[in-house]
Amino acid sequence: MLAFYLKGLGLGAGLIVAIGSQNAHVLRMGLLRQHVGLTVLTCIVCETLLITAGIAGIGTLIERSPLMLNAARWGGAIFLAWYGLRAWKAAFGAGSLQASSGAPLTVRQALLTVLAVTWLNPHVYLDTVVLLGAVGGQQGPDGxxxxxxGAVSAACAWFSLIGFGARLLSPWFAKPSAWRLLDGAVGTIMLALALTLALQAG
Known part of the structure; x- marks a missing residue:
């Protein structure tokens, strides 16, 4: 079972670490020390619901159909390869995350904001519901x-890290070179997983 857990941990981490609106928001709230616990917890709960829904629904549907299972493997391999190449491309970019100052948010504003950057992001459905659901469905009833x-553990660890550790990591995260290294690592993980899926489909 450890192999299934580690596979979910690796894929979940690779998908969630990539720079996006949700990560940028969590990091910003951590740097500003505003509603960090609420923001981190909300992200974790949302990711858990999305991952569970994907694996329970789409995963079950896919594992019952050999045709859909093979299509999911090839589709997942293609998507992961594209994702990995995109991450490598970003690794050569010059962007970095900045935490701008501003008026403190109320609890309601903070909650609505984190819900918006999570649920209104179309990539979250592709990453968690479709991709993780499809790959998860290939692991068998127990696996x-x-x-x-594993995927949920990656979400818990990552959001806690960038939320609560933002103050300590802010000098490092402000450097474009740090995100280049991060994107490079993400690209390597995604391409390795893409190769694994392609070999399984073949």
Missing amino acids: KWWFAL
Whole structure:
């Protein structure tokens, strides 16, 4: 079961670490020390719901159909390869995350904002529901839930890290070179997983 857990952990981490609106928001709130606990917890709960829904629904549907299972493997391999190449491309960019100052948010504003950057982001459905659901569905009746646990663990660890550790990491995260290294690592993980799926489909 450890292999399924680690596979979910690796894929979940690779998908969630990539720079996006949700990560940028969590990091910003951490740097400003505003509603960090609420922001981190909300992200974790949302990711858990999305991952579970994907693996319980789409995963079950896919594992019952050999045709859909093979299509999911090839589709996942192609998407992961594209994702990995995109991450490598970003690794050569000059962008970095900045935490701008501003008026403190109320609890309601903070909650609505983090819900918006999570649920209104179309990539979250592709990453968690479709991709993780499809790959999770290939792990078998028991393996898929260990895979899900690994993916959820990655979300918990990452959001906690960038939320609560933002103050300590702010000098490092402000450097474009740090995100280049991060994107490079993400690209390597994604391409390795893409190769694994392609070999399984073949």
